[in-house]
Amino acid sequence: MKKDDSTEKRSFSIREMEIGDLGEVYALGQSSFKAELWPMLYRSWDEYEVTTLFNTDGEYCLVAENDEDDAPKGERIVGFVLGTVVSKSGSAWSYGYIIWLCSHDKWSREGVASKLMDKIIETMVENEGIRIIMADTDPANERAVRFFTKKGLDDQKPHLYMSSNLEQNPNYRDLVLKYRRENSSEAEQAKRRLRKLLNEKKRLELSNKKKKKKKAATAGVSAAASAAARDRKKKAKGKKKKRVAKKR
Numbered sequence: 001m002k003k004d005d006s007t008e009k010r011s012f013s014i015r016e017m018e019i020g021d022l023g024e025v026y027a028l029g030q031s032s033f034k035a036e037l038w039p040m041l042y043r044s045w046d047e048y049e050v051t052t053l054f055n056t057d058g059e060y061c062l063v064a065e066n067d068e069d070d071a072p073k074g075e076r077i078v079g080f081v082l083g084t085v086v087s088k089s090g091s092a093w094s095y096g097y098i099i100w101l102c103s104h105d106k107w108s109r110e111g112v113a114s115k116l117m118d119k120i121i122e123t124m125v126e127n128e129g130i131r132i133i134m135a136d137t138d139p140a141n142e143r144a145v146r147f148f149t150k151k152g153l154d155d156q157k158p159h160l161y162m163s164s165n166l167e168q169n170p171n172y173r174d175l176v177l178k179y180r181r182e183n184s185s186e187a188e189q190a191k192r193r194l195r196k197l198l199n200e201k202k203r204l205e206l207s208n209k210k211k212k213k214k215k216a217a218t219a220g221v222s223a224a225a226s227a228a229a230r231d232r233k234k235k236a237k238g239k240k241k242k243r244v245a246k247k248r
Contacts, residue, residue: 010066010068010110011066012064012078012107012110012112013064013067014062014064014119015062015063015065016059016061016062017058017061017062021077021080022050022054025050025077026046027074028078028079028104029080029100030045032105033045038138038141040138040161040163045100049082049099050082053084053099056084057083057084057085060081060083060085060124061081061082061083062080062116062120063080064115064116065077075104075107078104078107079107079116080100080102080116081102081117081119081120082098082099082100083096083098083100083120083124084097085097085124085127085128085130087128093131094124094128094129094130094131094132095130095131095132095134096121096124096125096130096132097133097134097135098117098133098134101113101117101135103116113147114147114151121133134153135148135153139158139159
C-alpha cells in the first residue's frame with residue numbers, strides 16, 4: 001500500500017545562527033509577534049534584540065533551516081530560538097533562559113519549536129552545566145503555555161505585564177511634552193545648521209573652481225613665457241655662434 005505523503009514531516013535542520021540569517025530571523029519574528037495578538041512581544045521585538053544576542057550569546061542563537069533546495073521565498077528560516085545563560089554570584093547553579101522562540105506559521109505541527117528547544121537546552125547543559133531552564137510567555141497565549149508545559153516547564157509563576165501611555169499619564173505627561181518641545185527646537189536648529197553647511201559647501205566648491213581656473217590660466221601664461229624665454233635664449237646662442245664664426 002502506498003504511503004500517504006501528506007502525513008510525512010517536512011525536513012529541516014537545526015544549526016547555530018549565522019550573520020546572513022539575521023534579516024530573515026528578524027522578519028520572521030516581526031511577522032509572528034503581531035501587535036494585535038501579543039502587544040508586549042511586539043513592543044519588545046526589534047532588530048537590536050537579534051543583533052545584540054547574536055553578538056553576546058551566539059552559541060545560544062539557533063535557527064531551523066528548511067532542507068528543501070528550492071525553498072519558497074521567506075521559508076528558508078522556518079524557526080529560531082534566542083537564549084542566554086545566567087550565572088548568579090555565590091551560587092553554583094546556572095540558569096538557562098529562553099528569551100525568544102518562534103516557528104513559521106506554515107510549519108506549525110512540524111516539530112520546529114520542540115527541536116529548537118531541545119537543542120538549545122542540550123547546548124546550555126554541555127557548555128555551562130545549567131540545572132534550571134526558564135521561559136516566559138503571555139498567559140493568554142494558551143498554545144505557548146501548553147507547549148512549555150509539555151516540555152516539562154510545569155513550575156509556573158504568574159507574571160503581570162504593566163504599561164502606560166505616558167502622553168495620557170498625568171505623572172509623566174509633562175516630561176513627554178518637554179521632550180517634544182526641545183527636540184522640535186533642536187530639529188529646527190539642525191535644519192538651519194544643515195542649510196548653513198550646504199551653503200558653505202557650495203561656496204567652497206565655487207571658490208575651488210575659481211582657483212583652478214586661475215591656476216590653469218597662470219600655468220598657461222607661465223608656459224607661454226617659458227617658451228618665449230627658450231626662444232630668446234636659442235636666438236641669442238645662434239647670434240653668438242655667428243659672431244664667433246666671423247672672427248675666425
